[in-house]
Amino acid sequence: MEGAAVLGRLNWHVAEVADVWPETDRVKTLALDVEGWPGHRAGQHVDVRLTADDGYQAQRSYSIASPDGGPRVELTVERIDDGEVSPYLTGDAHAGDRFELRGPVGGYFVWDPDPGGPVLLVGGGSGVVPLMAMVRQRTANHDEVPTKLLYSARSWEDVIYRDELGRYGKRGDGLEVVFTLTREQPPDWTGFGRRVDRELLSQVAPPDLSLTLVCGPTPFVEAVAEALVGLGHEPSRIKTERFGPTGG
Amino acid sequence: MEALRLDGNAAAGLLSEVFAGEVTTAVGTCDSCGAVEAVGAIHVYMAAGTVLRCPHCEAVVMKVVTDGERIWMDLRGLRTLELAS
Amino acid sequence: MPIISRGFKGRRRDDAPRDRVPPGQYVTDDFPVLSAGPTPHTPLDQWDFTIVGEVDERRRWTWDELRALPSETITVDISCVTKWTKLDTVWEGVSVDTLLDGVETSAEYLTVFCDGGYTTNLPLADVTGGQAWIAFAYDGEPLEPEHGGPARLLVPHLYFWKSAKWVRGLRLTATDELGFWESNGYHNYGDPWKEQRYWGD
Numbered sequence A: 001m002e003g004a005a006v007l008g009r010l011n012w013h014v015a016e017v018a019d020v021w022p023e024t025d026r027v028k029t030l031a032l033d034v035e036g037w038p039g040h041r042a043g044q045h046v047d048v049r050l051t052a053d054d055g056y057q058a059q060r061s062y063s064i065a066s067p068d069g070g071p072r073v074e075l076t077v078e079r080i081d082d083g084e085v086s087p088y089l090t091g092d093a094h095a096g097d098r099f100e101l102r103g104p105v106g107g108y109f110v111w112d113p114d115p116g117g118p119v120l121l122v123g124g125g126s127g128v129v130p131l132m133a134m135v136r137q138r139t140a141n142h143d144e145v146p147t148k149l150l151y152s153a154r155s156w157e158d159v160i161y162r163d164e165l166g167r168y169g170k171r172g173d174g175l176e177v178v179f180t181l182t183r184e185q186p187p188d189w190t191g192f193g194r195r196v197d198r199e200l201l202s203q204v205a206p207p208d209l210s211l212t213l214v215c216g217p218t219p220f221v222e223a224v225a226e227a228l229v230g231l232g233h234e235p236s237r238i239k240t241e242r243f244g245p246t247g248g
Numbered sequence B: 001m002e003a004l005r006l007d008g009n010a011a012a013g014l015l016s017e018v019f020a021g022e023v024t025t026a027v028g029t030c031d032s033c034g035a036v037e038a039v040g041a042i043h044v045y046m047a048a049g050t051v052l053r054c055p056h057c058e059a060v061v062m063k064v065v066t067d068g069e070r071i072w073m074d075l076r077g078l079r080t081l082e083l084a085s
Numbered sequence C: 001m002p003i004i005s006r007g008f009k010g011r012r013r014d015d016a017p018r019d020r021v022p023p024g025q026y027v028t029d030d031f032p033v034l035s036a037g038p039t040p041h042t043p044l045d046q047w048d049f050t051i052v053g054e055v056d057e058r059r060r061w062t063w064d065e066l067r068a069l070p071s072e073t074i075t076v077d078i079s080c081v082t083k084w085t086k087l088d089t090v091w092e093g094v095s096v097d098t099l100l101d102g103v104e105t106s107a108e109y110l111t112v113f114c115d116g117g118y119t120t121n122l123p124l125a126d127v128t129g130g131q132a133w134i135a136f137a138y139d140g141e142p143l144e145p146e147h148g149g150p151a152r153l154l155v156p157h158l159y160f161w162k163s164a165k166w167v168r169g170l171r172l173t174a175t176d177e178l179g180f181w182e183s184n185g186y187h188n189y190g191d192p193w194k195e196q197r198y199w200g201d
């Protein structure tokens, strides 16, 4: 087992659930105490490994929702009904429960405080999670880069971090939050009410955009990236983080 | 539309078992078409093992398999990999 | 010893008859989709199936020709090396015996080749004698592209990576040539009952 010890050397940490709170009907945030956490960059993720009492294991990736420097590492997880790991994390896990984490990893899809021009963040569903870490990091650091967050959710009830995002948009610090609700809009809704497409992006994306970060279910990310390229944005200035298969 | 496609970032945890430094910002050259891309921009598919494919020509640039104690890497599709030292 | 996550069970059935589940496997009712690359979409009028390599004469069937061959309904258990086993899966396909009928060869091995470039290798003896099929239907429906449609190899007595999706033909070979996974850590033969997952198992 010497080999296993060497392979595992840097990466796996024990995480203990310190607190859990609901964000929406289907989404919860888990605040974790992680032994030996080295700090992270906003946008990075961890691999979560769950082990059953008979040794069965399952592993999935989750983005870190909290900015660096906070007391705890927060993950925000959407429940996939027939899923294996997300129903456990959003249903069974309580304060005191423990599992393993590998990370932080993924330095490619991270907040860049100085990309040379405005930044557009485009999130679909739980794809807002790493983008929220970036928004929080930007605020904590008082970064000045003009930033727009375009967030697509099914309905207002499905918007994660609703209250916090509402506050961010009103601070006059160069951060703007734009919502589109694809299935159901409140009666007095003045935001967008359809899927993110080329026309919507042409209205939202600043012309002198220097970096776009797109995150969400794979079909969402592919559609947004394609539309951006279609609008003439340079592919090398579009970074994507696909969360995997889903219809949402 | 490829429903099972992920980004290079999704393989970052696995690759961190192999590479000491940050690997998703390392830059690889595809041996098939010569395209140069950051590992984070390469396509990832999770099957029996993890397969990284060139986002331009879909050729396999890396195959990674692990049994928990050993890791096998097939790098034939990668002409070079430039990492920060 | 890894940390146990209290209450975590995973998505598994625990009522499965033990004698039907190979060691280290867990029974699932789902049909997980694993893919080593993008899903190919070869139009059926451009699709063919060939037997090449160490053969007296190359054989080729168009889609319609393959479908006109006698086919069988097969009910089998399948085991993926990623640890899921699915019981009583129902397939329809053409036996590889039917395709090899009349082919003269001195080959002892074969490489299965596919749209998208995937390959896997097997002893010829493992695809003959009613052990392997070119399957084009699952559960009474045409095989979906995500599961390997229009056609995949079905060799249920070996780990499922040998049952290559999007199959286009067999190359018969005198020597054993390692396939896509067999060349990079996965076991050359892959018998689930002997838990032959990785090199050296």
Ligand SMILES: Cc1cc2nc3c(=O)[nH]c(=O)nc-3n(C[C@H](O)[C@H](O)[C@H](O)COP(=O)(O)OP(=O)(O)OC[C@H]3O[C@@H](n4cnc5c(N)ncnc54)[C@H](O)[C@@H]3O)c2cc1C
Binding pocket: A045, A060, A061, A062, A063, A064, A076, A077, A078, A079, A080, A082, A083, A084, A085, A086, A087, A126, A129, A130, A217, A241, A242, A243, A244, A245, A246, A247, B006, B009, B010
């Ligand atoms: C880099 C990265 C970061 C991620 N960050 C987050 C995050 O911050 N928050 C979060 O909630 N999720 C995140 N995900 C997705 C997460 O890893 C899991 O895929 C998701 O939680 C489903 O796992 P499961 O075990 O519950 O479902 P599974 O058992 O894996 O799948 C069950 C069923 O749901 C489908 N399915 C699989 N994944 C998804 C998905 N993402 N959406 C919808 N359906 C799916 C499958 O096809 C299957 O039919 C991230 C993924 C990646 C690659």
Ligand SMILES: [Zn+2]
Binding pocket: B030, B031, B032, B033, B034, B035, B054, B055, B056, B057, B058, B059
């Ligand atoms: Zn290429």
